[in-house]
Amino acid sequence: MVGRRLFNEMKKTFLFHAIAAHFSNGLIPVGVLYLLLTISTGNIYFEHTVEHLIVIVMLAIPVSFFSGIHDWKKKYRAAKAPIFIKKIRLSVLLFLLCASAVVLRLTIPDVMSHQGIEHWLYLALLFSMLPVVTLLGHYGGKLSSQSRQTTKPA
Numbered sequence: 001m002v003g004r005r006l007f008n009e010m011k012k013t014f015l016f017h018a019i020a021a022h023f024s025n026g027l028i029p030v031g032v033l034y035l036l037l038t039i040s041t042g043n044i045y046f047e048h049t050v051e052h053l054i055v056i057v058m059l060a061i062p063v064s065f066f067s068g069i070h071d072w073k074k075k076y077r078a079a080k081a082p083i084f085i086k087k088i089r090l091s092v093l094l095f096l097l098c099a100s101a102v103v104l105r106l107t108i109p110d111v112m113s114h115q116g117i118e119h120w121l122y123l124a125l126l127f128s129m130l131p132v133v134t135l136l137g138h139y140g141g142k143l144s145s146q147s148r149q150t151t152k153p154a
Contacts, residue, residue, distance in 0.1 A: 017067035021140060024060035025133040027053050032130050035123070038112060047112045050126070051105050058098045065091045075147075087139050094132045101125040 031053040038046040068091065072084055104122050105111055111122045 017064065017071045018140075018144075020060065020064040020067050021136070024057045024064050025137055027057050027060075028129050028133045031057070032126060035126050044112065054098055054101050054105065054126070058095070058102050061091065061095045061098060065095070083139050083143060087136060090132055090136050090139075094129060094136065097125050097129050097132065101129075 031050050034046045034049045034053070038044065038050065068087065072078060076084065101122060104118060104125065108114070108118055108122075111118055
């Protein structure tokens with residue numbers, strides 16, 4: 001019955017928000033890497049990967065956001081501590097940046113071959129998501145390490 005024990009252990013320790021957050025936050029640096037490959041090689045197929053990644057991220061951010069809100073209310077009783085307010089604001093900002101990049105990319109499919117303002121706006125939107133996910137991860141790590149310290153037996 002090793003399988004049953006493993007399943008029960010996973011059920012007890014499963015952290016849906018952590019999985020959802022790492023999923024979307026992990027794809028953004030990959031998208032930026034592919035964007036850099038597009039810029040350096042001129043290969044538009046790399047940018048098609050960026051498009052697919054940011055669409056997936058845009059769909060995943062609400063899952064991460066609402067699971068985080070659920071955990072915040074359940075574990076921290078919706079405490080209005082600055083770290084939670086920062087994470088909520090950063091999450092909203094991330095969604096707005098990502099949604100803007102997706103809309104721009106889908107309305108102007110060849111945005112990377114343009115040299116106008118829309119090209120530079122698209123690049124700025126994609127590059128600006130990187131520090132946002134870095135800060136979200138930083139604050140999430142702080143919360144995680146604080147909760148581990150407070151739950152250790154004396």
